[in-house]
Amino acid sequence: MTIPDGSTPSDTAFASLRGATGFLTILGGSGTPTAGAMSWFPAVGAALGALVGAVWWASGELWPPLLAAIVAVSADAVLTGALHHDGLGDAADGLLPHMDRARRLEVMRTPDVGTFGIMALMTTTLIQAGSLASMDARPALIAGLWCASRTTMAVTARTVPYARTSGIATSFLGGSAAVVGVAGIALAAGLATWAAGWSGLAAVAAVVLAAAGVVGLAFRRIGGFTGDVLGAAGVVGQSAGLLVAAARW
Numbered sequence: 112m113t114i115p116d117g118s119t120p121s122d123t124a125f126a127s128l129r130g131a132t133g134f135l136t137i138l139g140g141s142g143t144p145t146a147g148a149m150s151w152f153p154a155v156g157a158a159l160g161a162l163v164g165a166v167w168w169a170s171g172e173l174w175p176p177l178l179a180a181i182v183a184v185s186a187d188a189v190l191t192g193a194l195h196h197d198g199l200g201d202a203a204d205g206l207l208p209h210m211d212r213a214r215r216l217e218v219m220r221t222p223d224v225g226t227f228g229i230m231a232l233m234t235t236t237l238i239q240a241g242s243l244a245s246m247d248a249r250p251a252l253i254a255g256l257w258c259a260s261r262t263t264m265a266v267t268a269r270t271v272p273y274a275r276t277s278g279i280a281t282s283f284l285g286g287s288a289a290v291v292g293v294a295g296i297a298l299a300a301g302l303a304t305w306a307a308g309w310s311g312l313a314a315v316a317a318v319v320l321a322a323a324g325v326v327g328l329a330f331r332r333i334g335g336f337t338g339d340v341l342g343a344a345g346v347v348g349q350s351a352g353l354l355v356a357a358a359r360w
Contacts, residue, residue, distance in 0.1 A: 123147065131155045135261065137192045146286045152265040153258050153295030157302065160257025163187045164250025171248045180243035183253075184236060198342020199235065200228030202325070205339070206332050207231075215332060216275065219339050231343075235350040242353035252311055255303030256352040259315045260345040262295025263322035267336055267344060271326060274335035307356055314356035322348030 130148035132138060135155050166186040170179035188196055205219035207227045218225075224232070269288035296315070303311030322344035329340040336344075 127151055128155075135159065135194075136190050138190070149265040149268055149286055150291050152261040153291065153298055156261025156295075157254045157258035157298060159187075159190060159261075160254035161250055162190060163257065164248070164253035167243060167253065168248035168250055177240070177244040179248070180240045183243055184240045187239075195342035195345045196232060198339040199346045200224040200232050201339040202329070202337075202343035203227040203231035206328055206343075212333050216337075219333075219337060235346050238350045239353050242350075242357035245357045249306040251302045251306035252314070252356060255299045255301070255306065255311060256314060256318055256349050256356070258295060258302060259299035259318040259352065260322060260348040262292060262299060263319055263326075263348055264341045264345055265295065266292040267322075267326050267341060271330060272335035274329070274333040274337050274340075303356075310356060310358070310360045314352040317355040318348040318352035321351030 124147075127145055127147035128151045130145050131151035132155050134148065135152065136159055163183055163186055167179060167183035170182040173179070174182070201219045201221075201224070204225040204227045205215040208218075210218070266288045269286055269291070296319070299315050299318075300312055303315045305311070307314065325344040325347050326336060326340060329336050329343075333340075
C-alpha cells in the first residue's frame, strides 16, 4: 500500500521511529519530528533505559556502588544529550518563582540556568545516583521506569494544551493518547514488575504521578506544556520512580 505522498506504511513507521530516536537520544542521527514519532516514545524510552541499566550493571562489576551509580546517571545525560536536564533547569526557573505568565515563558526560553534550575538539577541527580547506589543492578527496572517517563511525555503532548504559539514541540502534536498511553504503561509495568516485583510496579506509578504533578503545575502557571515541561516531567518522574524502587520495602 502506498500513502498519497508516495511513501509506504513501513517508510512512515521508520521515519516516526527515527524521529523519536533522534529527538530523545543522540543515537541514530537526526530525524524529522512528526506526530507519529510520539507513538514510539515508550519503546525508545525502554531501549534507552536498557542501555543505562546495562551501563549501571557493567560499572558495578568494576567500581563500588556509588561510583557505578554516578557513571550510570552520567551515561543517561550523555545518551540523551542532556536534553531533558536542560528542560528541567529551564522549567524550574520559569515555573517555581513568583512572576506572571508572559515572564515565565520568557525565562523558560532563555538558555541560562538560575538558582531554581540548578537546585532542581542537583536534587534529581543526587536522588538518582543515591537510589541506584542503594540497589542491586537491574537493567529491566531502568528500562521500565524510562519507558514510563517517555510515555508520560507522549500522553501529555496529546492531551494537554501547548502553552506557546510556536516551538519545537509543535511538530509532535496530534494523534491519540489512549493507545500510546496504555501500551507504554503496560510495557513499563511489565518490565519493572519482572525486575523488582510489586515494588517495581509502585515505582512506575510514582513516575506517572510525579510527572503528572509537573505537568499540573505547568498547566496552572502557563496554561499548558512546553518542550521544557516535557523534559522536566520526564526527569522528575524517573527520579521519583527510582526513589520508590530504592525504598526499604
